[in-house]
Amino acid sequence: MNYLKCVSCNITYSTSEVRYRCDCGEILEVKITDWNKLKKNLNKKIFDDRLSSKEFPYQSGVWRYKELVLPVSDKYIITKSEGNTNLYSGLNNNKGFQKITSFVGLQNLHLKHEGENPTGSFKDRGMTVGITQAKVLGVKAVACASTGNTSSSLASYAAAAGLKCFVFLPKGKITTSKLSQSIAYGAVNIQLDGDFDAVMKTVQKVCNEYKIYLLNSINPFRIEGQKTIIFELLQQLDWQIPDWIVLPGGNLGNTSAIGKGLFELKKLGIINKLPRIAIIQAEGANPFYLSFKTGFKKKFEVRARTVASAIRIGNPVSFIKAKKIIEGTNGVVEQVSDQDILDAKAVIDASGIGCEPASAATVAGIKKLVGKKIIKKDHQVAGILTGHILKDPEITLNYHLKKLSGYNSRYANSIFETNTRTISREIRDFLDD
Ligand SMILES: *Cc1c(COP(=O)(O)O)cnc(C)c1O
Numbered sequence: 559m560n561y562l563k564c565v566s567c568n569i570t571y572s573t574s575e576v577r578y579r580c581d582c583g584e585i586l587e588v589k590i591t592d593w594n595k596l597k598k599n600l601n602k603k604i605f606d607d608r609l610s611s612k613e614f615p616y617q618s619g620v621w622r623y624k625e626l627v628l629p630v631s632d633k634y635i636i637t638k639s640e641g642n643t644n645l646y647s648g649l650n651n652n653k654g655f656q657k658i659t660s661f662v663g664l665q666n667l668h669l670k671h672e673g674e675n676p677t678g679s680f681k682d683r684g685m686t687v688g689i690t691q692a693k694v695l696g697v698k699a700v701a702c703a704s705t706g707n708t709s710s711s712l713a714s715y716a717a718a719a720g721l722k723c724f725v726f727l728p729k730g731k732i733t734t735s736k737l738s739q740s741i742a743y744g745a746v747n748i749q750l751d752g753d754f755d756a757v758m759k760t761v762q763k764v765c766n767e768y769k770i771y772l773l774n775s776i777n778p779f780r781i782e783g784q785k786t787i788i789f790e791l792l793q794q795l796d797w798q799i800p801d802w803i804v805l806p807g808g809n810l811g812n813t814s815a816i817g818k819g820l821f822e823l824k825k826l827g828i829i830n831k832l833p834r835i836a837i838i839q840a841e842g843a844n845p846f847y848l849s850f851k852t853g854f855k856k857k858f859e860v861r862a863r864t865v866a867s868a869i870r871i872g873n874p875v876s877f878i879k880a881k882k883i884i885e886g887t888n889g890v891v892e893q894v895s896d897q898d899i900l901d902a903k904a905v906i907d908a909s910g911i912g913c914e915p916a917s918a919a920t921v922a923g924i925k926k927l928v929g930k931k932i933i934k935k936d937h938q939v940a941g942i943l944t945g946h947i948l949k950d951p952e953i954t955l956n957y958h959l960k961k962l963s964g965y966n967s968r969y970a971n972s973i974f975e976t977n978t979r980t981i982s983r984e985i986r987d988f989l990d991d
Contacts, residue, residue, distance in 0.1 A: 560629070562586040562778060565878045576695060576769075578762075578776050584878060587814075588778045590626070590822070597826055600625055602797055605789070619643065620683050620786045626822060627687055627782050634693045636719045640682040641786055643674040645794040645940075646911055654909035661905045662925040666938040668800070669906075669921070670791050673913055673946035677739065679868075680787055680812065680944050681711035687783030688773045689715040697771040698722060703761040704774075705754050705808075705867045706736030707945055712773050713745035722746075724770065726761045728753050733867060733950045753862065755873050775811025776875045784812055785819030791940055792829065800833050801937040804927075806919040806944060807837040807846050807891070808869035810880035816942075817883025833940075835889035836933070837880070838923030840864035840896060843871055846880060850891035854881050865896045865953055865962075868916035868945060890932060897965055898922040900957055904969035907954070912947030920944070 562571040564580035565587055571577050579585055590596065605623065608616040615621035615632060619641015646669045648655040659667050672680035689712075692700055699722035702712045709725035709732075716723035725740050729749040741747055750757050758774065765772040773780065788803065803820075807813050816835065823829045839847045843862035862872035874880070884891060894902075902925065903918035920941040927933040947954070953962070960967040976984055 560591055561589050563589045565882075574695070576697070576771065578772060578778075585776055585875060586778050587818070587879065588782050593825065596625055600826060600828070602793075602828060605793055609793075618686065619790050620686050620783050623786050623789045626789070627786060628690060628779065630690065630694055634690050635686075636689045636693060636715060637686050638676045638682065638715070638718065640675050640686050641790055643671050643790070645670045645791060654911065657905055657909045658911075658921060661902070662921060663928045664924065664933065664935060664937070664939060666936070667924070668791075668795070668938075668940045669911065669943050670787065670794075670940065671911060671913070671943045672787060673917065673943055677707070677711045677714045678946035678949065679707035679711065679914075680784060680942070681707045682715070683786055684775065684780030684783040684811070684815070685711040685715045685773065688777055688780045689719050689721070691779040692721060692771045692773070693719060695771065697769070699724065699768075699770045700773050701726065701761055701765055701770045702773045703727075703754065703757040704732075704740075705870060706732050706949060707868055708774065709745065709747075710736050710739040710743065713740040713743035716745065717743050724748060724764075726750055726757050726764075728757050731867070731870075733952065735948055735951055754871055755862070758875070774875070775809050781811055781815045781818060781876075781879075784815030785822070787812070787942060788816045788819040789823070791942075792823070795940070797829060799829055799831055800940045802836055802933055802939045803833045803942070804836045804838065804920050804924050804939060805942040806866070806869050806916050806923075807839050807880065808843070808871040808874065808916070810837075810846060810874040810876040812942075812944070813837050813883055814876045814879035817880070817887060821886065832887050835883060835887045836923060836927060837884065837889065837891045838919040839891065839893050840866050840869055840899060840919060841893045842896065843869055844893045845872060846874060846877070847891045847893040849877070849881070850884065854885070864899070865950075866899055866914075866916040866919055867950060868914065869919065890927070892923050892926055894919055894922040894926055898926065900953075900962070900965055901968055903954070904957060904971075906943070907947060908969065908971065911943070913943040914945035914947065914949035915953055917943040917945050
């Protein structure tokens with residue numbers, strides 16, 4: 559039986575208990591027990607065979623790796639065939655992608671688009687597992703605090719599972735595209751004053767008081783699902799290990815997940831070396847970056863301000879887990895400005911791929927690290943695009959309308975109104991351009 563272990567003081571708990579924190583106050587992680595059995599039963603070929611399987615639940619890009627994710631009876635599994643997201647590159651005639659490679663100054667680049675999950679972000683990989691665990695535990699209701707993607711994902715999976723769902727949102731700080739999504743999926747939406755960090759505190763209290771199952775990334779089962787981003791990515795690369803994996807960091811749950819996934823693949827012998835991990839934060843929401851700069855001797859808390867709503871987090875819950883990942887992969891933490899994020903987003907969008915602002919931090923960060931020669935020009939780099947282009951549409955539109963005050967719309971595309979009399983002249987201008 560797998561068990562839960564405190565990330566700090568090593569006390570253990572049973573997975574059949576509803577628990578998010580150790581008695582010492584730190585968070586928990588799932589530990590796999592039966593490594594010998596897994597080593598005997600799992601190998602690359604099994605995962606490759608399951609790629610073409612029509613058998614439930616292996617068509618899911620999460621449950622394909624079920625033994626490493628959550629070894630439960632199939633009768634509990636709530637899945638929407640999440641995962642199976644594209645790994646983009648400049649190969650196979652993709653001209654648009656060349657805009658990105660020349661922007662970052664690196665040829666050997668892959669971008670895995672987690673925005674292609676059912677509700678528009680990688681959160682679905684964590685939620686299919688978190689909601690399945692909720693079924694195993696037999697809870698009646700689930701909840702989360704969210705900057706948008708977590709709430710949409712939870713609302714959708716709760717609907718699939720037939721569970722009551724409450725989402726707690728910082729009032730006035732949620733994009734309409736996401737608020738409308740979670741309302742539509744049938745969640746009870748509760749807007750509270752304060753920022754994400756304040757709402758997170760409230761939801762933990764409410765969940766304890768009313769015995770509601772909390773599905774933020776503090777929940778260790780979410781992390782188990784999100785590990786499959788790296789499983790799938792490496793499988794798509796035929797299990798070749800790139801030099802770098804790059805992703806944005808907010809609450810640092812995903813950092814923890816990707817690192818944990820890598821350590822476990824190595825322990826199983828499925829891979830024999832580790833890539834370096836680079837975590838990118840926004841300058842205005844950079845507590846992990848500040849801490850990295852002190853060699854993790856100090857921990858920071860900031861008042862988070864950035865256009866990238868999904869990483870607008872000042873006091874990351876998974877700090878200790880993420881620190882171990884950076885230390886264990888010879889990783890780095892970098893910060894980028896909102897202007898860098900907006901420019902990178904415009905280039906990714908114009909490539910025909912597109913992503914939300916937080917995801918563009920990945921590409922902005924790769925460009926910055928190439929500029930600093932920390933990532934070398936001949937390195938192979940795989941970046942994660944975490945969310946969909948339709949998140950934060952106000953920012954996208956205002957960038958192209960040159961209406962984002964304080965920012966330069968360097969890569970703005972054309973948008974204008976005209977009438978039928980002059981339209982032919984304008985089209986000709988564009989064709990000749
Ligand atoms: C949640 C989220 C992040 C941040 O992930 P953490 O696990 O909080 O570090 C980044 N991008 C998108 C699109 C997200 O939804």
